[in-house]
Amino acid sequence: MALVIPLSAFAQGDGPSTLAASEKRAAETVSRMEDAEKTVLTKTMLAVPLMGGSVPEGGVAGAGFAPAIPRLGIPALKETDASLGVAYLMGLRNDGGATALPSGVAMGSTWNPELLYRAGAMIGSEARAKGFNVMLAGGVNLMRDPRNGRTFEYLSEDPLQSGILVGASIAGIQSNHIISTIKHFALNGQETGRFSVDVRVSEAAARESDLLAFQIGIERGQPGSVMCAYNKVLGHKACDNDWLLNTVLKKDWRYKGYVMSDWGAVPGLSTALNGLDQQSGAQIDKAVYFGDMLAKAAKSDPAYAVRLDDMNKRILTAIYANGLDKYPATPGGAIDRKANADIAEEVARQGVVLLRNRGGALPLAAGVKRVAIIGGYADRGVLSGAGSSQVHGDKGPEVIVPKQGGGPVGDFISEQYHESSPLKALRAKLPNATIAYSEGRYISEAVTQAKLADVAIVFATQWASEGFDQPDLSLPSGQDALIAAVAEANPNTIVVLETGGPVMMPWLDKTAAVLAAWYPGARGGEAIASILIGETNPSGRLPLTFPASLDQLPRPVIDGASEVAESFDVMAAQDSKLSTNYDVEGSDLGYRWNARRGQKALFPFGFGLSYASFATGDLKVNATSASFTVRNTGKRAGATVGQVYLVSRNGEIKQRLVGFQRVSLEAGAQQKVSVAIDPRLLADWRDGGWSIAADDYAFALGDDAETLGKPVTVRMKAKHWKD
Template sequence: MFLSRRLLVSASSVLALSATAIHAAPASPADIAKADARAAATVRQMTGEEKVVLTHGIMPLPLAGPVPGMPADAIPGAGYIAGIERLGIPALKETDASLGVSYVMGIRKDGATALPSGVAQAASWNPDLLYRGGAMIGSEARAKGFNVLLAGGVNLMRDPRNGRTFEYLAEDPLLSGMLVGAAIRGIQSNNIISTIKHFALNGQETGRKYVDVKIDEGAARESDLLAFQIGIEQGQPGSVMCAYNRVWGEQACANDWLLNKVLKQAWGYKGFVMSDWGAVPNIEAALKGLDQQSGEQLDPGVFFADKLKEKAASDPAYKARLDDMNRRILTAIYASGLDKAPATPGGKIDFAANAQVAEEVAKQGIVLLKNDGALPLAKSARSIAIIGGYADGAVLSGAGSSQVHGEGGPAVVRPVGGKGVWAGFIAQQYHRSSPMDAIQELAKDAKVTFRDGRYIADAVEKARQSEVAIVFATQWQTEGLDVPDLSLPDGQDELIAAVAAANPRTIVVLETGGPVKMPWLDKVAGVIEAWYPGARGGPAIASVLFGDTNPSGRLPLTFPKDESQLPRPRLDGSDWVEPDFSGNPSSGSDKLVSDYDIEGSDVGYRWFARKGQKALFPFGHGLSYTTFESSGLKVKGLAASFTVKNTGQRAGDDVAQVYLVSRNGQARQRLVAFQRVSLAPGASKSVTVTFDPRILADYRNGGWVMGGGEYAFALGKDAENLSAPVKVKLAAKKWKD
């Protein structure tokens, strides 16, 4: 239910945040009831003209020239919905995105604090940390005058080649839903609205505006839709943003099953549905559940203004729907306090404090994938060769609408090609944070040298001369384009292999949007996955390399050995759909279908378990500079208890994971609980977790069915390394949403 649960956050969740943040408590059911009643009363006061004010808006960005009729109070950003001064209704001023206030190519002449990528945040497995990150970016959005943040990306990672993998969180619905809910709570603590997006089954950028997703309803409800459902319950977002793709032949933003039957009727969602930009096919989308047309100049027409008013004047169905659209938008405005605590431009931002939040997120999200004893590096090292990745001055970021930059803009820009405004929009860009400088700061007496890696022979010679070689390898992703495969581009695989042959103490630092193949893995001494590490990526990486930070990240998605292990070894449409950021169908391309029935609800590690495949690195994997042991699993009903002990010599954090492994003798792997635990050397902690029954159940015939019988659970270091199972009898149960 929209805003149906009052969820408390720990006091530590608001540490190191900007002093300008408000941190309002989540609205209670009573609060939402009052907001809804107030919204209904306001709708009754609205004229026919006023009823189509909140239902549509523009993209106030002069990307291709001046925007006709740009309102005086509009802020250059993603969207603008006019307010109604007579009724005290504020304009909605919208900005992207989940990783910080978007840069929009520097049009506003300002900067913002860039969080690490979504998948990096998820690698922390820490809801409190995502709350802190959400509260931080929400405070910066508010200080810039925005009151709607287009954040909350939670689409499951069905294909790691998806160009927006870096924006999303995980391949598991429980982990994704819990984390996105925490981030949304943080954002909305600033008296601004957050979205959750892109609803739903938005799994690729190739043909993104017309690819038709085929999936059984039960499988959808047990996977992608469950992630959204948990995220809405936990985060209580004011708005849901629908997706570009089709589902069962209907556009997601005009999909009666998704928007009406599932979201509003089954889940009882009381907020409003906004379209993605350029995703509205026609006026009938209003009857199908869409409440607001966003970025209207990108659509085939402006449907939710005069045309909607005319329909409402002559058709009772549209008249009732228009009132409901306004009531939903107003409920979100009132519940979030946009009218009583207006956001105004010019607020103070404590960039130093916010950078510390970004750095902590990066540290907790870095994953130590391999360590043959070379890590942590000694600060007494005499010579260190740093190779590749622009690591002398920058760290990689993902591109598209979520692109964020600090003051001064990007440190490096690599054009991708093409012409027009979108060519600049998706250029490869790097944040101003130098791993090399941070490494030199920690290894003060070392001779630290850099080679860009363009010439392998040059890099090899420098590696041979040095005590340690650190190769920074990058894989760039962007909204609008998928990656063709999981290799490292620009000959980096060959570079790594050659450097490792020259220096046995070669460490690889991956700055990637998601999984990559590693043909050189057996040749290197260590690998850390740093993802896109954000505004303070350089110091975070150095801190992990030298052991000031004990790595504690765990993979939120599976790293396959190669594409043959994926449900679709070839990305649907990648061999014949011409890349096009606008995503408009070309001849025959509107027949593009993506068959998710292949894996159904068995996304990621569940697919690997079903097929009996071993991954390159499994979901949940992550090493540490200490060792942990989880033991004593006991299960009673829908609760479990166990003990986690630090059996090593360093303080560190473990991520305890509990999996369902079988049901009535049939293998069925599901993550059912997780908890991040901080322990001193030799210390132990008792942990108690509860299970969401939906994770144990099937969705059949319009409801959840949990069969009675024997369920087996196991503790996991990751999805492949599991303890002996503990079996328990559970009673049968059936229920609706």
């Protein structure tokens, strides 16, 4: 499908210049480099007073720093996390914080690449204003397991949707003359044993799923850098993986930027020969391999000498293509905090998914008299995911729940809430209603409040962080029992889920309405309130499957869950023999797996309700595109997502999302939509390339991955091609 925003070579750093021109200029600079200068850019050092790091002269407290080379006009590299905004870093910079976007899965729920471009441009502008010129954003790992601790950071279980959305976000970030990464390359599907788990997968399965998401994202966003992952792939560390980095990324995809490591992911000097271009946060590894060791190897071994020049050329290509030298980022730039908060709120509004709405329980009736708000620290704020992606505003977190006994690591991944109270927002929007709050610690107290109210709204939370996975998909701390009791006391109970991903809902049939609000960011409370009262018509659609039970998953128990002692600390990581077999599901993740197995989800991929109603029809398909009409059959304006699926091939189930378009319509209006079909979604990977068999291919419109219209069959011609 077409993305109506300008994308260019890496970004818009040199205006009309091309990537080829930037690469040529980079090669010329390398030819003028002295030996000592060639290992300046090949490593970054942790730029915070933690784990052996410090803020260097000319640096900004952040994830990493490489000094400038003034003689050659090469700027310093100043790196910050992450995809959701400029990382808070526990307030170490004392610079007023930053605007927190909603979580990645919330952004995925918008199905809106234009909005994600704006969101990327916003967080990139804040990074630039704080002096950063490299943003460690672009999380696009597919959601192979909903219990993954980093599910909240990623976008989707589908390669097309993930690739399109991450490409838009990256392009927005890089429109600020800064570099964005795409990460974590690749097949980084769980946090359990994340430093050493070995992913076993066939090349075909990888190319048709996780790698395809990266490929589409790179094609559309042209990130200056690719960040490799912690895990192993087929026996080799991802950052020391010749097949991933040299064969797939640089040879097959002809990627011209540079590969940076994840922090603490470099096992040795040989990674340079296997495709790694920059060692990140080098103090965290067992040694600084890409400094003196690399220089010495380059003097004695021609292979290392050639690679060292190539490493510098790739880093400089990204610098020049994005204009880091021509448009230097310096701390103290202006930030329009209100405008940026408005973007964060719009993402939250479009990302909330209405999962249940029995009898029109939502929006709340205009004359509602008494509302009981229960749980989730809703009187104070909204939940945020933890770890390197943590973002906060001026005052830092509104609520902190300590984890792992305190200390720097415990503080870094503590449970934190943004200062955006749903309770305060609802009171502002319903000034004539009595709104009482119960923190939900005692079920009996919550039940009493629920019985007194016209409507009870339970805010349920599921905290997640990088470094570990969820043990299951229940709500922690007895919240399932709390919801069941409140719903028993008041049938008009609404549940607002602030979660990192899917959860089970044993209480679902007792409730009147359920909203998936995810981690809704800096203005999450206002966005939730706007939807509850009907000011905003919910339009989010699920970017991942809510399983009906753990037994529906390819791995009902996470591989290594009973074997590996988890640790966030890279230095304490275990080099275990843990492996996980992705060939169980192959390229059939999420809804594809359910289709293959004939399983019905609790809520399927693409699902979402609205206060309006929509009808899609008139599907026409050929080998390269599809068209259809969308009509708003309801009584109010709203938005929906038209979804086109391949449903079978030669009569056999083969489900793939092949196109989508978010459409906003006034009541009674209709619109014709056309989407391009990427031929890779119809093909198999075999014999070193993509192959489309000469078969009958059936396509259908879907309200979601399980609610499909009448199939349209197209006969495809045989085709084989390479990337």
